[in-house]
Amino acid sequence: MSTLGLTATGSALEAIDRHLPALLEDRVASRLGAQDATLWGEQARDEAARRLGWISPFADARAVVADVEALAAELRRAGLTRVVLAGMGGSSLAPEVIAAAAGVPLEVLDSTDPLEVADVIGRDLDRTVLVVSSKSGSTVETDSQRRIVERALREAGVDPAERIVVVTDPGSPLHEAAEAAHYRAVFTADPTVGGRYSALTAFGLVPAGLAGADVAALVDEAESVAGLLTADDVENPGLRLGAAIGGTSPLRDKLVISDLGSGLPGFGDWAEQLLAESTGKDGTGLLPVVVAPGDPETVSAAGDLLQVQIAGADVPEDDAPAHGLRVSGSLGAQMLTWEVATAVAGRLLGINPFDQPDVEAAKAAARALLDAPTGPAESGAVLQGVEVSGPAAVTESADLRSALGAVVGLIPPGGYLAVQAYLSRHADAELAGIRSELAELAGRPVTFGWGPRFLHSTGQYHKGGPATGVFLQVTGAAGTDVEVPDRAFSLGRLIAAQASGDADVLRALGRPVITVHLPRRAAGIAALRDAARGR
Template identity: 60%
Template sequence: MSALEFRATGAARAAADAHVEQLVADRVASRLFSKDATLWGAEAESEASIRLGWVDLFEDSRALIEPIIALRDELRAEGVDRVVLAGMGGSSLAPEVITATAGVELVVLDSTDPDMVAGALADRLESSVLVVSSKSGSTVETDSQRRVFEKAFGDAGLDAAQRIVVVTDPGSPMDEASRQAGYRAVFNADPNVGGRYSALTAFGLVPSGLAGVDIETLLADAEEAAEFLRDDDVDNIGLALGAALGGTAPLRDKIVFVDEGSGIAGFADWIEQLIAESTGKLGTGVLPVVVEPGSPELDGADDVLVVRLTSGEDDSPASESGHEARVSGSLGSQMLLWEVATVVAGRLLGINPFDQPDVEAAKVAARGLLDEQPEPVPAELVDGAVELRGTEGLLDGATTLSDGLQRLLAELGPEGYLSIQAYLDRLGSADLSGMRARLSTAAARPVTFGWGPRFLHSTGQFHKGGPRVGVYLQITGANDTDVEIPERPFTFAQLISAQAAGDSAVLAELGRPVLRLHLADRAAGLEQLEAALAALAAR
């Protein structure tokens, strides 16, 4: 399956009908593929001029195939066949989708949770290679992960430098330091491609290719799609999809994604970070909401648009709301399609789809907490193994965990959404994501679920820069173990705690309700939370 298909009904169809002809008249598609930085207005021009390398990356990306395959073969000949990826945001989500869809193993370490880090270190270290991916070369999570792996390799009697592969922008601090350190390989990515648009650059291709993916076909499918996505034509589905995302009137700013047999594993999670970080700013944007088939959100409120990711062979009826789009196609072709559609939506929304002005706020707050190491804020309420803290007034009168959850849901407005943010081991606590559906039933509003800190590099931008209608449920947990970070004055437990506290502080400063649940005992706390959620959903 490589051919792209797009179908739309209701508000999605009306938006395409309303905007595509003008997008064609404005030559948006051809100007995009000729890297016209003026498409998003004067204020965005400077940033856009250095962020459009993804539209014609195929020649440069194809040049990577041979060295990636050669390195993979060398490593396998040495018995090194487990690939661990240290990366955040688009640098990790794209390879995760690519490898999962291909059915090959890639260990994606995009967390600072000590249990998850310790688990990655403990598994088959002797046959592992670490791919360190960072555009800037200064991402705190990625740098910390590199440090602990480098030490672990050395402690195990392995040549650490020969077990580390780096992907970064040319001239970044990591580029220079990695070459001086003599790491196994350093791959430079196109500096004119932002992280969330980098799926088909070295950031997506190096870890995926080393893990065993056929990256040549991935690129070929995308290049084939580019041939018609660049056309100023009313049948250009990149324009139509972009119009559906950003051009409904009134704006349906909750885009509910449901996978109905697309064959692309976890694709909605990649789309989520692409759209949320690209559009959520200046008080506007569209929020992707990844749900399960049959979720309450699919019945549709006035601010909801449904997107179904399909195999292209289904003829199932539309949702009850009737306002939806259906998209199918191969992974490579769809990655380029969604990138095109996202920047088209940005033009219609009147924003710059390439910056992320609010991401830095949480980083600054976390750094401040790491430097100061303040005493923990006392819990306002303790219910069994769960400590509750909330923004001012949120927990007034609450005596139980259930009370706290009900008070948070009571803060939801008619156009609001709930964001669950779990700063836990996403592999060891994977079942926790099932709470999303229960809370969506209780809230009768769209509910998103994100693993911390990785969502800070994607949907975190929307939560702080988009419409201020969200309420936030943050979950943290005590760690049985901790992992020291070589040559750093903090541990992974301290880092993830600072990241969670810093982000909640920023949200509170924006006037948004935040309920923080800390599981003093993870197992017991999760049982309590499950029971409280079941009771809420049953009401």
Template identity: 60%
Template sequence: MSFRISVSGAAADAVRRVVPQLVADRVASGITAQDPELWGPEAEAEASKRLGWTEAVALSRPLVAEIISLRDELRAQGVDHIVLAGMGGSSLAPEVIARTTGAELTVLDSTEPGQVRASLADRLETTALVVSSKSGSTVETDSQRRAYEAAFAAAGIDPAARIVVVTDPGSPLDESARAAGYRVFNADPDVGGRYSALTAFGLVPSGLAGVDISEILDEAESIELPLAVDAENNPGLVLGAAIAATVPLRNKLVIVADGTHIVGFADWAEQLIAESTGKEGAGILPVVVGLDAPELTADLADVQIVRLVDDAGEQIFADDESGEIRVSGTLGAQLLVWEYATAVAGRLLGINPFDQPDVESAKVAARGLLDARPEPAPAAFVAQGIEVRGTPHVIGAASDLVSAIDVLLEELPANGYLSVQAYIDRVAHPEFAELRDLLAARAGRPVTFGWGPRFLHSTGQFHKGGPAVGVFLQLTQRSVEDLSIPERPFTFGELIAAQASGDASVLADHDRPVLTLTLTDPAAQLETLRDAIG
């Protein structure tokens, strides 16, 4: 089998209780037939134009030869370094595909000036840029494209020979890219970004980077029939029930890679599940952890552990009492199964898994700040060079860095979670991710870690639309050297600052506690943060 799953404990109880009804309701065959009524009347309009991913394998086959031909053409010209400018589903799927297969793909999913500058300086002479955006209006991707256009032109390179665009047909980007002479691949407009792994959004950058994308499609095709059949061993039904039908609901889904050959899959699943289910005060919050994470041994009542392994075993119902979900399989099969399972989870939770009503609020707030460009709010205080800001309940009771963190954690409810949001150069400072385990041990509750602004297209929806039980730690940095955005009145530094401030303001409007720590020297101040966390 290209996919296997085993469940025990509460997850097994959920599968036994719920899957027979899903089978009787013909949910699996209904998803495959693109029945928009499965999620209720309020979701029908959106679902009617968001189920194209169920036939992505067949629709993507004709793209393979075209992608390979372009790859060969570029390599014949000495162009062998592929950079992807994309956010959310447009970047996370190609990233996991490339990392798993060992292909080199530089993913630029940040507006941090240092990270953008480093990407521009990396082998520009042999670089091609893939610009991926459904609408073309994504501010991060538009800014990155402008920066590369200017860099290519300054180096005497025709941008039209080096920029490849993936977008929906008829989008503003589609029209402008064709007018500029760029190579354009159109994706199925009936597929939402987070379900687009097996469409042009996942395949074009991966294929250009050297991945055997036909094999990825073969792997997905091998699981299509089992997913379409209304049967109690349908892997999409089993996984959907296991993650969304426990009683009481274990809505913190702790995902750990434990021997799987797939690299970075949990980050892709995090975006798919959080953005699809986190709305109307409900949802499943994925928590991506390592093997030493405190959550794995804390025995928390609202945590469901998912282990990504290389062999989940032959039986769906495991003999052990771990209460865990164990999944294994090929990458292509995993991508399609989790998409089905997330759609099933939406039905079980009673929400529309295809919209993202709260993502736009942070974008609007950021745009407002970019238009007005007010002076930054003064820090409540500065501790060891770190500027401290936050919502009144957090800052009002704090006098130093230690007490500020203490107060934020005191706001954490018994069924809550802490979200760490690092608007920091993740290439230059990957070590900041180490703070996640320290905070999880200190808080005794699940802790998510996201790089800003990329998490805004992922868990950002859950933060505002899901259960109001989160507290938020923002880490931002002062850019030593900013970077202008061609033909825009703001810089990359101003953009990422507006994105952080805009999201903080929306969280505050939703009565979420926020602590913002602005670092003036990230490398030196990481140890200060470790000490303050204790």
């Protein structure tokens, strides 16, 4: 059996007390358990009717677990011990946190950065299995990654079909292509489960299970709380958590997520996608701000911040945040609880938590740029070796420090800064440290996302949520490129089109966008961080 702990204080507790009686009277939990598509209003009814399989995934999950365990043993006997996952959004974030919590190695390839992809194909191909995970199979990042790794395996003298495992929806283009290519294994998932709710389906279980995680135990953990989560009970943690995050008044729409020894590394990144993509639309939503303990947002008294601590069971309750939540429990139990809470919060916010109406805009803009000749670069300035473009208040700055000051000066009351790094999250990991430094400089919440990964996560909120964001894009010269087989573009061109396309969409929506380009990545990252720290 799994245990869940939920402590609420201040505004979060007030929200629970205010909304729980109506949630119980309306039988929201039991209707969710019965997959009642009317819970979010008539406008969301058709979409919800096709997207509620996640509330009871257990029969399918157990069948997948048995097949995964058999395949994992087979691969180990063949000496294939390196599992690489090509997937985006929910297809990568859930298995990444499952594997990390289990302490097993899973290499997640969710980037189009040439340096990152070149590193993956440049080593250990003799023991590599590639899991290609995509609901449709048409995701440009995943399709490109599959083509590149498949070519690398072939050039290494390996039959790619023996090394590729596919996870997709039944009847998808990827399903048909995988069957035709006779890939080693094909797993299909319930098509009534959307990507960000798919942690307890084949999308979460197959890659993590092949990497060595005990996914049977994960399913057990989730199923142990399923009865409570679908009961109209005052102690239902899904109802309580959903009321707390979606029902504060005035709305504390920045959820500052920190980890206090939970043993679930990366959980905040998984929750970030679930919450931001599900709720960030129609001019409202919840913006997760994933931080480390002690970061500036964790001690801020701003009225639009709600502290959310993912804690270990032994963390004392007497130091819980003044306005916020402390959640503890096993990974499987928390995943299902947060999914329920997100659906409940969507009801309170008056939105459809199952669509993502603004995600396609950036994809379309990127495709248009790939099909068009490269245009002239946006005008700007060169500050300490870093190319800066954007509003004149930024580009007319004397140095990087004053430029960053001008950037944070653009943040409106109640707003936030989003750093969007179209670089390698491994080779360029040092850049992520600028998040807390800019939060200190700005006195406002700062999010950090690796592109194009965040386009499948917070990208929906940035376009569909409140128009209070300022966007700092960071791009960089790679010094190398990787051609995509049978496509008319390289990864270098693709990631540039994704950055430019997203910036164009944000600007068209009236959001301020500043781009800094690093001709020399290491030196540029060091210069940016020094500037953020006032050096």
